[in-house]
Amino acid sequence: MPLFLFKRFLQAVLVLIGVSFLTFIVAHLTGDPVELMARENATLEDKQELRAFLGLDRPLAEQYLSFVGKAVQGDLGYSFVQRAPVTQLIAERLPATLQLAAAGFLLALLISVPLGIVIALKRNTVWDVVVTALAMVGQAAPGFWIGLMLVVLFAVELQILPVSGYGGPLYLILPAITLALQSAARLTRLVRASMLEVLNADYIRTARSKGLRERTILFIHAFRGAMIPVVTMAGLELAELVSGAFITETIFAWPGVGRLAVNAVYQRDFPLIQGVVLMAAVFFVVINFVVDVLYVVIDPRVKLK
Amino acid sequence: MTRATARRFFGRHAIGLIGLTILFLVVTSALFAPWIAPHPPSAVNLMARLVPPAWVEGGTFSHVLGTDNLGRDILSRVIYGAQISLSVGAGAVVIGAIIGSSVGLLAGYFGGWVDAVLSFLINVQLSFPFTLLAIFLLATFGGGFLSVVVVVALATWVNYARVVRGQVMSVTNQDYVEAARSVGVPTLRILRHYILPNILSPIIVVASFSMAQAILTEAALSFLGVGVGGTQPSWGMMLNDGRNYLQNAWWMTAMPGIATALTVLAGNLCGDWLQDRTDPRLRQ
Amino acid sequence: MTGPVLEVQNLSVTFQGDSGPVHAVRDLSLSVAPGEVIGIVGESGSGKSVTMMSVLRLLDTRRTEITAGRLAVDGRSLLGLSGRALQDMRGPVVSYIFQDPLTALNPLLTVGRQITEGLRRHRGLSRAEARAWAMDLLRRVGIPAPELRINQLPHQMSGGMRQRVMIAIALACDPKLLIADEPTTALDVTVQAEIVRLVQSIQAERGMAMVWVTHDLALLARLADRVVVMYAGRIIEDAPARTLYAAPGHPYTAGLLASTSRIDDPFTEQAPIPGTPPDPRVIAPGCSFAPRCSRALPRCLNELPDLVAQGQDHRLACFNPLPGART
Numbered sequence: 001m002p003l004f005l006f007k008r009f010l011q012a013v014l015v016l017i018g019v020s021f022l023t024f025i026v027a028h029l030t031g032d033p034v035e036l037m038a039r040e041n042a043t044l045e046d047k048q049e050l051r052a053f054l055g056l057d058r059p060l061a062e063q064y065l066s067f068v069g070k071a072v073q074g075d076l077g078y079s080f081v082q083r084a085p086v087t088q089l090i091a092e093r094l095p096a097t098l099q100l101a102a103a104g105f106l107l108a109l110l111i112s113v114p115l116g117i118v119i120a121l122k123r124n125t126v127w128d129v130v131v132t133a134l135a136m137v138g139q140a141a142p143g144f145w146i147g148l149m150l151v152v153l154f155a156v157e158l159q160i161l162p163v164s165g166y167g168g169p170l171y172l173i174l175p176a177i178t179l180a181l182q183s184a185a186r187l188t189r190l191v192r193a194s195m196l197e198v199l200n201a202d203y204i205r206t207a208r209s210k211g212l213r214e215r216t217i218l219f220i221h222a223f224r225g226a227m228i229p230v231v232t233m234a235g236l237e238l239a240e241l242v243s244g245a246f247i248t249e250t251i252f253a254w255p256g257v258g259r260l261a262v263n264a265v266y267q268r269d270f271p272l273i274q275g276v277v278l279m280a281a282v283f284f285v286v287i288n289f290v291v292d293v294l295y296v297v298i299d300p301r302v303k304l305k
Numbered sequence: 306m307t308r309a310t311a312r313r314f315f316g317r318h319a320i321g322l323i324g325l326t327i328l329f330l331v332v333t334s335a336l337f338a339p340w341i342a343p344h345p346p347s348a349v350n351l352m353a354r355l356v357p358p359a360w361v362e363g364g365t366f367s368h369v370l371g372t373d374n375l376g377r378d379i380l381s382r383v384i385y386g387a388q389i390s391l392s393v394g395a396g397a398v399v400i401g402a403i404i405g406s407s408v409g410l411l412a413g414y415f416g417g418w419v420d421a422v423l424s425f426l427i428n429v430q431l432s433f434p435f436t437l438l439a440i441f442l443l444a445t446f447g448g449g450f451l452s453v454v455v456v457v458a459l460a461t462w463v464n465y466a467r468v469v470r471g472q473v474m475s476v477t478n479q480d481y482v483e484a485a486r487s488v489g490v491p492t493l494r495i496l497r498h499y500i501l502p503n504i505l506s507p508i509i510v511v512a513s514f515s516m517a518q519a520i521l522t523e524a525a526l527s528f529l530g531v532g533v534g535g536t537q538p539s540w541g542m543m544l545n546d547g548r549n550y551l552q553n554a555w556w557m558t559a560m561p562g563i564a565t566a567l568t569v570l571a572g573n574l575c576g577d578w579l580q581d582r583t584d585p586r587l588r589q
Numbered sequence: 590m591t592g593p594v595l596e597v598q599n600l601s602v603t604f605q606g607d608s609g610p611v612h613a614v615r616d617l618s619l620s621v622a623p624g625e626v627i628g629i630v631g632e633s634g635s636g637k638s639v640t641m642m643s644v645l646r647l648l649d650t651r652r653t654e655i656t657a658g659r660l661a662v663d664g665r666s667l668l669g670l671s672g673r674a675l676q677d678m679r680g681p682v683v684s685y686i687f688q689d690p691l692t693a694l695n696p697l698l699t700v701g702r703q704i705t706e707g708l709r710r711h712r713g714l715s716r717a718e719a720r721a722w723a724m725d726l727l728r729r730v731g732i733p734a735p736e737l738r739i740n741q742l743p744h745q746m747s748g749g750m751r752q753r754v755m756i757a758i759a760l761a762c763d764p765k766l767l768i769a770d771e772p773t774t775a776l777d778v779t780v781q782a783e784i785v786r787l788v789q790s791i792q793a794e795r796g797m798a799m800v801w802v803t804h805d806l807a808l809l810a811r812l813a814d815r816v817v818v819m820y821a822g823r824i825i826e827d828a829p830a831r832t833l834y835a836a837p838g839h840p841y842t843a844g845l846l847a848s849t850s851r852i853d854d855p856f857t858e859q860a861p862i863p864g865t866p867p868d869p870r871v872i873a874p875g876c877s878f879a880p881r882c883s884r885a886l887p888r889c890l891n892e893l894p895d896l897v898a899q900g901q902d903h904r905l906a907c908f909n910p911l912p913g914a915r916t
Contacts, residue, residue, distance in 0.1 A: 011428065014425060015425070018425065018426075018428075018429040019429055022429065026441065026442070029445075136570060136573060136574070137566065139569075139570075139573060140517065140566045140569035140570035140573055141562065141565070141566035142521055142524050142528075142544075142565055142566070142569075144525065144528060144544075145524075145558070145562035145565065145566070146562075148544070148547070148551060148558050148562070149555075149558070149559065149562065152551055152555040152558070152559075156551060156555070163551075200649075201692065202687060202689065202692035202693045203692065203693055203694055203695040203696070205647050205687070205693070206685075206687060206693045206694065206695070206703075206755075206758070208647055208679065209645065209679055209680070209684060209685040210679060210680050210684070210707035210710070210758065210761075211676040211677060211678070211679030211680035211681070211710060211711060211762075212676070212706060212707070212710055213673075213676060213710070214672065216706070216710070220698070220706075221695055221698070224697050225697055244436075246437055246440070247528070247529065250529065261437055261440075262529065265441055265444040265531075266444065268444070268445075273437075273441055276437065277437055277438065277441065280437060298697070300697065300742055301696060301697075301742070301744055
């Protein structure tokens with residue numbers, strides 16, 4: 001493993017420790033779970049006993065270490081509200097979320113990369129102005145609001161797509177678009193800017209001076225260089241999508257981790273929230289690391305620094 | 306001004322002009338809401354529930370944008386909603402800018418382990434699913450104006466920290482700052498006289514974008530029911546109200562969404578414009 | 590075939606700048622004979638690079654307007670040539686060496702790939718054939734261990750090495766005309782001489798025509814058969830190198846020579862030309878150099894001197910040339 005990646009790996013581990021500590025502290029500050037769990041007529045002794053049983057009477061550092069130790073083994077605690085292990089609850093909902101996030105991410109890339117390249121090549125034409133304006137509006141409008149408007153159009157007025165729920169591919173369309181649009185808008189502008197910068201580079205002129213076909217210049221010489229910032233950004237966008245999934249899942253009654261978490265917040269199900277936050281953070285860190293690896297693959301200069 | 310120079314002027318400043326115009330309209334609505342709004346924002350009129358906008362069949366001009374499920378005038382509520390969005394935006398910008406710039410300043414100026422620790426903090430924050438944390442905090446400690454402002458500021462401080470850190474690092478390496486340091490000019494004086502002037506314009510650029518981001522975040526939080534709360538309408542709350550009436554009153558959702566989008570667009574346009582005027586390298 | 594390799598007649602190049610049109614090249618005519626080495630010299634912004642870039646239209650076509658009475662390479666007119674036909678000329682007929690090899694080479698592609706792609710496009714070689722050819726080229730431009738270097742990326746090499754790679758790329762398809770656009774400016778002084786010698790020896794060996802664009806008049810003394818001096822988008826003097834150095838006709842040329850350090854006379858004070866080049870957005874009615882010229886006559890400010898023949902092989906655009914140039 002190159003030094004660059006090793007450093008990034010260490011950094012990722014450090015960030016994970018930081019995130020887990022933060023989650024732990026926040027969860028700890030959110031109030032005494034015993035008050036929520038205990039029966040209404042429980043005595044002080046009952047509560048003490050429960051506290052001891054849950055290990056909440058031990059020093060904070062010890063509680064944190066045991067929390068991390070268990071988390072590493074896949075034990076994220078027990079949801080007293082749902083009466084099930086947190087890991088199991090998350091695992092049940094994860095496929096739906098991954099499905100949605102993957103669809104949304106793919107859609108965002110499929111929209112933004114070709115569109116960004118085309119308007120970069122046709123810069124300052126009507127196409128460029130129209131697409132750029134649309135992208136700016138797409139960036140400005142709340143993603144979930146666009147989703148609601150899509151529901152009005154396609155589900156209520158035209159009645160060609162279901163309003164909400166989980167089932168066949170038809171159910172995936174509106175949530176995926178809702179999730180993708182903001183990312184697509186941001187990425188389109190990024191691809192355009194990045195492509196324009198590369199197309200202005202001296203080495204593109206060199207490629208042209210060799211008499212290469214425009215197609216070769218575009219796909220071999222320009223595309224790869226232009227994708228370097230896009231890959232970095234796309235990683236962050238994927239992380240953003242996971243956050244966006246919380247609201248999107250709520251709107252469309254999508255049975256994913258996001259909806260689970262939002263409901264857990266309303267029900268004050270702290271172990272569950274803690275588990276979801278930690279898992280999402282791990283996901284973020286892993287994505288960032290994958291982006292770094294990809295970066296080395298596309299840009300060989302990084303390896304040698 | 307000849308026509309050619311006029312075209313060039315508006316070509317270069319068009320986005321700024323559009324952004325500032327929208328922002329001006331929104332700010333005016335917020336400030337003069339009691340005089341502009343045709344109805345009190347919370348006046349319930351059960352006789353006029355779910356009236357569509359004026360241009361739709363069945364709409365009337367006394368409720369240009371229609372009414373909601375309680376017969377409240379949507380135009381008036383949108384106008385009053387600007388107050389919440391703008392004050393959350395402004396509050397978050399001020400707090401976020403202070404926290405973020407301070408962190409960035411310290412990290413960039415002192416470098417070394419200070420930078421390492423603060424950069425680590427920034428990284429932790431960036432690796433956090435923030436929406437969830439925000440919902441979590443607000444649900445736990447309760448909503449309300451101040452909580453929302455603080456939470457939104459927590460979401461945006463990183464933007465300032467990163468930009469300021471980078472800018473300070475490049476300024477600190479300039480010869481004139483090195484020179485000032487070597488002759489023993491006190492740190493605070495260096496910060497105030499050499500570094501602050503150089504980071505002011507990037508901070509303003511980031512503030513424009515962050516204002517837009519703050520308004521979007523507030524809308525999302527209110528939509529989820531953990532927002533400012535209270536009786537005063539906010540755009541996010543209106544979106545939340547409208548959600549249950551998508552089937553028969555799309556305008557309840559459409560209008561506050563358009564207001565949000567326009568305001569956010571204005572913030573982004575001003576940010577783009579300021580960025581082009583100051584330093585294109587700050588593009589995030 | 591004895592016609593000129595490059596014929597340019599009445600070329601004008603205009604950029605659409607942010608603050609109005611920029612007249613980079615104005616009414617320029619020039620020809621290069623087979624095997625001839627021409628130096629184009631001028632200050633930055635004089636239009637010397639733009640002239641050569643516009644030959645194969647390497648300038649941004651959206652912002653540039655090129656007009657010419659005739660623009661031909663190797664007897665074939667380039668005016669109105671479509672994309673594909675123009676591409677066929679780039680490489681095998683005319684090729685370029687650029688100023689800064691660090692930015693002119695694609696940082697993400699191996700050196701081998703960047704040399705072979707032109708060969709494969711124009712000569713239809715297979716991957717293996719092109720590779721063998723590229724290896725020969727690398728050897729010819731003086732790169733040791735080409736079998737290693739061919740798989741490297743540009744940033745794994747030194748500046749001089751990179752420029753050698755650039756030269757190999759330019760030579761790959763055996764062009765009739767090589768255009769070297771300040772190829773040594775971005776290099777260390779010690780490397781500059783090596784690169785000049787290398788290009789010179791390859792030019793002699795292949796007998797191709799060459800245009801060397803530079804702001805360094807001294808460099809051209811041992812390189813060029815003929816020197817063309819440009820100022821503010823126009824040619825102001827065009828003469829065989831020997832004539833130009835011995836008896837420059839234009840006061841600007843004389844000024845350039847005076848500001849160049851001379852090996853045989855190291856103690857003469859170098860005299861820079863006073864003043865600055867004119868704003869290319871503003872076209873003065875007279876000679877562009879007149880405001881800086883010590884020999885300017887009243888008519889120089891109002892009337893544009895044509896570039897006229899001053900005897901054999903010598904063209905000059907000046908109303909009051911230096912006496913030595915009169916034949």
